[in-house]
Each structure stands twice: as structure tokens, then as C-alpha cells.
Amino acid sequence: MCERCGCSTVRKIDIKQDLFSKNRSIAEKNRIKCDYSNILVVNMLSSPGSGKTTILEKTVMDLKNEFRIAVIEGDQHTNRDAVRIAKANIPVYQINTFNACHLDAHMVSQAMGKLPLNNLDVVFIENVGNLICPSEFDLGEDLKIIVASITEGEDKALKYPNTFMNASLVLLNKMDLLEILDFDFDECISFIRRVNPKVDIIPLSARTGRGIDEWYLWLKQKINKKRRDKSGHIQKVEGKNR
């Protein structure tokens, strides 16, 4: 209703409200919290059955004496993955999304509240197995990595570009099956590069362990870089106070 005369003229009201902003602001809080404690946060994405949990299990087992690791597990139902990871005796928190197809920043913020953030080097967030929805939800991570297995075919990157576009690394899993599959390795790499020319790609097999050292090396570099960034930040802040 018109405020001046009470007539029923149609009015347009400008809104321009971003619908991702709520999630983004919580994600930013998560990021600040982890930056403060010098923790590298890795968001792992993939389709179901690509081997995310197997890679994570192996990684946690092999690196837990070198780094302080925690895992946030996201699944629609069950805590099966959390049980697998917990065998390594590290902090694990399972989120069940029930009807939701992705983790959002709020869920991760609650999970982070249960983790000993002052005593960690890296947090892995294993997202719900889905290459579509999780890509739009910033969780406050430093890096997105994708686990893609060669049994899924060559063209996953072209079919799900939103997800591949924002990734820092693609782990190409199940390479031990290369000989028995009609899988065109070079074509797969060229499709990934077409969508994201800067992404690192590491072919590996979580089952045989081939290529896994290269992944550990990549990860260690990122963890160490984050540590350096942080110490630089502290010095700057302290310098200011003086």
C-alpha cells in the first residue's frame, strides 16, 4: 500500500541480497579461527565410492606421528567412516546431514567446536560424496581437493566444472586398475586442465600405495607454508603492539 495516500499502486523494492552471504560469513569465522591456531583446513570432495575415506585412512595412519591431525566426516547417514578413521586414534567428528546433500559452514563450525583447535596442524573435512552441491558452500577451508577415480571415466571435470574449477589438487585414484580399464589417461588430464589449468594432479592408488608419497609431499608443503604464514602474521601483530 502506498504510504502517502493508501492506494494500491504496485511498487518495486530493490533488494539485491546475496543468498550465499550467510554461509560465507560463518565460513569466514571458521577460517579466522583456524588461521589463528595455525591449522591447515582441507575440504575433500568427490563422488561416492572414489576412495576418499581409504586415502584419508592411509594418510592419517602414515602422518599422525609427524602432524597433529583431526578429521570432520560428513555423510548423510551412519558413522561408518568416522569409525574407520578413529582407529588411528586421532580426533574425529562425524556430521550426519540427513536430508542435506552437502556440508555447510554452520555444521563445520559446530564440529570445530568439538575439536582441540589449539593442538592441531591440519583438519581434513571429508565432504558428502557428491560433486555438485558441496562446491557452492565455502566451509572456511584453505584448500579444496578432489578425489576422482579412474573408474568414473575421463570426463568428470567437464561434467562437474564448478567443483573442479575451485580445486587446488586432484588425486586420481585407483590407478592400479589402469590396465584392465578402457581409460584414456591423457584425455582425462586434458579435460581437468581445460576446466582448471593451474590445478595439481597426482595419480595414485590408495590400495597399492603407488603415488601416495607424492601426495604426502604436496600436503607437507602446504602444512609448512601455513605454519610460516602464521608465524609471519604473529610477528607483524606483535610489531604493531610495540
Added chain:
Amino acid sequence: MHELGIAQDIVRIVQEHAQRNKARKVLCVFISIGKLSGVVPEALHFCLSVCTKGTSLESTEFKMGYIPAIVQCKGCLTHFDLLAHEFVCPSCKRSDWRIISGKELFIKEIEVI
């Protein structure tokens, strides 16, 4: 179905604006969806019809428009539609670009009486 949470946010935000502007009725809501936003208009329509049932927005029309995925080639600076050209610059054939538009998702405006 991440559209469901988004639909709930839309209903809440539109109702807030309608109230603040002393609107009697919201006739239409215009929503802009970037081609790279990961949101499917059909799914959003469906979720909105569920979320508005029994509310003041039950008879409101929701209009959705796409924002194209426009990028700029880092090599030759050409602007092009990323999806129409399948991620490859039509002039220099490189695939290295920065996104200009297409990731947005927002309520543009509402029409009220």
C-alpha cells in the same frame, strides 16, 4: 537438495522486506541465478512452492533469470561465455581465464502493493 535451504532463506528475507516496507502483498520476487552458482531453477521453484504454502507468499510469483558465465581470457583478454565455448577461449584457444560473472545468487527485487 540444497535448494531447500536457499528457498527458506528467500521466504524469510522477502517477508522481512515486505514488512519493513509496509507492503500489503508481495506480487512478485525476482531472483538472479548465476550459471555457475550450482542452483537449479526448477528445483528452487519446487522448494519455494513447498516453503510458501500457508504463508503470506503463497500466491507470490517467483521469477528467475540466469546470469551467464562470462570469463576473461588471461592470454588475449577476450570476454567469452565459458559454458558455450566449453572452457576454451574462442580467439586464442587457451583455457586460462578469470571469472567475470556467473557465480551469483541473489534476490534482485520484489514487487509489492
